[in-house]
Amino acid sequence: MRRDDLIRYTCRPLLEIRGLNLEFGTPRGRVHALRNVSLDVPAAQVVGIVGESGSGKSTLAYTVMGLLSENADVTAGSILFEGKDLLKIPTQERRSLLGDRLSMIFQDPMTALNPVRTVESQMIDIQHHEQGSRSEKRARAIEMLHRVGIPDPQSRIGAYPHHFSGGMRQRVCIAMALLVKPAILVADEPTTALDATLEVQIIHLLKDLQKEIGCSVLFVSHHLGAVAELCDRVAVMYAGEVVEQGSVRDIFHNPGHPYTRALLECDPGRLKKSTRTLPTIPGEVPNLLGSKQGCLFRSRCGQAFNRCVQDNPVEYRIGVDQVAQCHLLDQGRSASA
Numbered sequence: 001m002r003r004d005d006l007i008r009y010t011c012r013p014l015l016e017i018r019g020l021n022l023e024f025g026t027p028r029g030r031v032h033a034l035r036n037v038s039l040d041v042p043a044a045q046v047v048g049i050v051g052e053s054g055s056g057k058s059t060l061a062y063t064v065m066g067l068l069s070e071n072a073d074v075t076a077g078s079i080l081f082e083g084k085d086l087l088k089i090p091t092q093e094r095r096s097l098l099g100d101r102l103s104m105i106f107q108d109p110m111t112a113l114n115p116v117r118t119v120e121s122q123m124i125d126i127q128h129h130e131q132g133s134r135s136e137k138r139a140r141a142i143e144m145l146h147r148v149g150i151p152d153p154q155s156r157i158g159a160y161p162h163h164f165s166g167g168m169r170q171r172v173c174i175a176m177a178l179l180v181k182p183a184i185l186v187a188d189e190p191t192t193a194l195d196a197t198l199e200v201q202i203i204h205l206l207k208d209l210q211k212e213i214g215c216s217v218l219f220v221s222h223h224l225g226a227v228a229e230l231c232d233r234v235a236v237m238y239a240g241e242v243v244e245q246g247s248v249r250d251i252f253h254n255p256g257h258p259y260t261r262a263l264l265e266c267d268p269g270r271l272k273k274s275t276r277t278l279p280t281i282p283g284e285v286p287n288l289l290g291s292k293q294g295c296l297f298r299s300r301c302g303q304a305f306n307r308c309v310q311d312n313p314v315e316y317r318i319g320v321d322q323v324a325q326c327h328l329l330d331q332g333r334s335a336s337a
């Protein structure tokens with residue numbers, strides 16, 4: 001391999017999502033849940049996905065994991081992981097990546113845990129790709145439960161999932177997801193079902209473990225505070241599109257898209273004055289049925305102009321490492337447009 005190629009290869013992101021389009025077939029028509037989504041997850045970095053409910057965050061996470069429902073149809077795009085397109089590899093190969101190179105934490109821990117089996121047997125089973133005897137795997141599981149803050153893991157490991165509180169169950173899921181030392185951890189709203197104090201603990205725990213293991217994380221959340229705390233990079237999704245992405249610092253301090261600005265203004269953690277009613281972005285997320293023309297945010301955008309109705313916005317570079325899809329960023333646009 002030539003030196004240039006070697007540098008390019010070693011600097012390549014771990015996960016490269018390119019031009020991903022996904023539709024759900026429904027009795028009302030085809031729901032365009034992902035539209036031309038491109039996103040990189042660099043090695044050993046945490047990438048946050050934010051956006052209102054219904055913007056396609058979970059669909060993106062599940063597509064990466066290959067856990068889509070039957071009515072989902074990927075119509076274009078690729079998901080390159082360690083040089084292979086996850087959308088093209090045989091089902092068997094894809095399955096063997098799950099719980100090995102790719103792990104997931106769900107919003108509801110019971111989605112991942114089997115209610116009729118002990119935590120011990122589930123934590124041993126998840127290590128089926130690993131070397132070692134059953135007792136070695138049990139010892140590793142106990143060590144991991146200890147790492148995620150389960151008190152007295154030696155005896156607790158024999159309990160069933162319903163013997164744990166919600167917060168403890170989510171810790172068990174994190175322990176299971178990280179036990180296999182994945183290359184990528186996909187976490188879909190892992191703290192949404194927890195109260196605020198527990199959320200902070202879990203975020204810190206995830207950050208510590210991510211650094212220790214050196215894995216990448218795709219972290220889906222509508223909680224901007226958690227994203228700011230945990231992530232290196234952020235992608236903002238709206239109506240199935242990534243409308244802006246960049247480093248966490250750029251997105252939070254210098255948002256380029258009116259939707260990102262609106263999201264930040266409505267974040268309860270950033271409100272300067274105390275208020276009884278939390279602000280929301282006026283209007284509703286658009287219907288995702290059918291094809292699109294123009295900018296999907298225009299009916300809710302205070303700065304929309306003619307071009308936003310007619311033309312689909314393309315991606316504009318704002319800084320070295322920040323891009324956004326908005327006609328306002330077109331330096332060459334005419335004043336009358």
Ligand SMILES: Nc1ncnc2c1ncn2[C@@H]1O[C@H](COP(=O)(O)OP(=O)(O)O)[C@@H](O)[C@H]1O
Nearest residue numbers: 024026031033052053054055056057058059069
């Ligand atoms: N299995 C499905 N069948 C039909 N529509 C779906 C399905 N799953 C998700 N959707 C639709 O896709 C869009 C994106 O949903 P989702 O990815 O769950 O958003 P988010 O996680 O950002 O809240 C929504 O309009 C949702 O109703």
Ligand SMILES: [Mg+2]
Nearest residue numbers: 057058059189
């Ligand atoms: Mg979701």
